Amino acid sequence: xxxDSMTEIWVYLSAQPLLWLTLTLAAYLLAxxxxxxxxxxxxxxxxxxxxxxxxALLSLTGTPYQRYFDGAQFVHFLLGPTTxxxxxxxxxxxxxxxxxxxxxxxxxxxxxLTAGLSAYAIGALLGASAPTVASLAPKSVTTPIxxxxxxxxxxxxxxxxxxxxxxxxxxxxxxxxxxxxxGVKDDASVGFAMGLASHGIxxxxxxxxxxxxxxxxxxxxxxNGLFTALTxxxxxxxxxxxxxx
Amino acid sequence: xxxxxALLLTFQLTGETLRVALHLPVPGPVLGMALLLVWLVVxxxxxxxxxxxxxxxxxxxxxxxxxxxxxxxxxxGRLADxxxxxxxxxxxxxxxxxxxxxxxxxxxxxxxxxxxx
Numbered sequence: 001x002x003x004d005s006m007t008e009i010w011v012y013l014s015a016q017p018l019l020w021l022t023l024t025l026a027a028y029l030l031a032x033x034x035x036x037x038x039x040x041x042x043x044x045x046x047x048x049x050x051x052x053x054x055x056a057l058l059s060l061t062g063t064p065y066q067r068y069f070d071g072a073q074f075v076h077f078l079l080g081p082t083t084x085x086x087x088x089x090x091x092x093x094x095x096x097x098x099x100x101x102x103x104x105x106x107x108x109x110x111x112x113l114t115a116g117l118s119a120y121a122i123g124a125l126l127g128a129s130a131p132t133v134a135s136l137a138p139k140s141v142t143t144p145i146x147x148x149x150x151x152x153x154x155x156x157x158x159x160x161x162x163x164x165x166x167x168x169x170x171x172x173x174x175x176x177x178x179x180x181x182x183g184v185k186d187d188a189s190v191g192f193a194m195g196l197a198s199h200g201i202x203x204x205x206x207x208x209x210x211x212x213x214x215x216x217x218x219x220x221x222x223x224n225g226l227f228t229a230l231t232x233x234x235x236x237x238x239x240x241x242x243x244x245x
Numbered sequence: 246x247x248x249x250x251a252l253l254l255t256f257q258l259t260g261e262t263l264r265v266a267l268h269l270p271v272p273g274p275v276l277g278m279a280l281l282l283v284w285l286v287v288x289x290x291x292x293x294x295x296x297x298x299x300x301x302x303x304x305x306x307x308x309x310x311x312x313x314x315x316x317x318x319x320x321x322g323r324l325a326d327x328x329x330x331x332x333x334x335x336x337x338x339x340x341x342x343x344x345x346x347x348x349x350x351x352x353x354x355x356x357x358x359x360x361x362x
Contacts, residue, residue: 028308046307051314058318065319072312078302079309081253083274085299087281088291103353110349115342119334126330132323136334140342143313144272158316159323165314167339175343184347186358193347197339204306222275229270
């Protein structure tokens, strides 16, 4: 085959959703294989590895993100039904969740306010620009809620999605070790903290620890999304004087 | 599998409809999750099909974040310009959020755990 026809095939395929959908799944399967090979070490995070592979491929081939997303949107879409599916592990842990209702609510309020307000305040004090700071504040909650909240605060939705995912990856890698060092080892507290501070990616990691840990993470993710959506738009204007003009 | 998938989508669609109709600040899938939980309580639990399909989807929850995560390439400029404030704010606030949540719940539930020992 000569170079011309190779180029022609590439030009055709790279404009089809099929190519980037297939490569998204391939990158993920490779990341999972590496994760397993590393003995499940949290640093070999499947999201981090997949994104690194795909960004490298897209940059090397000069493919714009929008064309990539035309294919990858089918995977992105599954985030919706998968979020709904979190009701099943929640249901299997329901008795424990209800019995711990009071402490869970207190931990939710303390944790959610700490995560959201500290991100905003630290970003502002270190001189980040106003849109960046507004995009940082909701970074602990699940992507669709975070994007909506950030837009209402004057942030950028797509930048928020990136902060959310970076936060999730950081939480998935370091949360369990950090909490252990603080003496927090019971599955309820570890799971709830992971889901609250690092949403779905933290929840995915929590399910690797145990189903109980995962159920508490799923609950925290849902509750923090709800709580943040209701409180952050009212609270952040109080901290607005910290942002550089 | 198709039945279970249709059920998940139906709950997502119901959640989405409620969100738009009532102007709720919570995304449709999160409302769908809450509604499915209520349905499971009423029904007494999921069937084998739903349990199996949900298990498969949840096992690959990480995959669903890959397309949005790849969007990092759109923001390379801003991330480089404001690298330090962003990195410090993300890391410190996430550590504080984890510690505050984990320690609060751990301390508040300690008595219960000791009593059950």
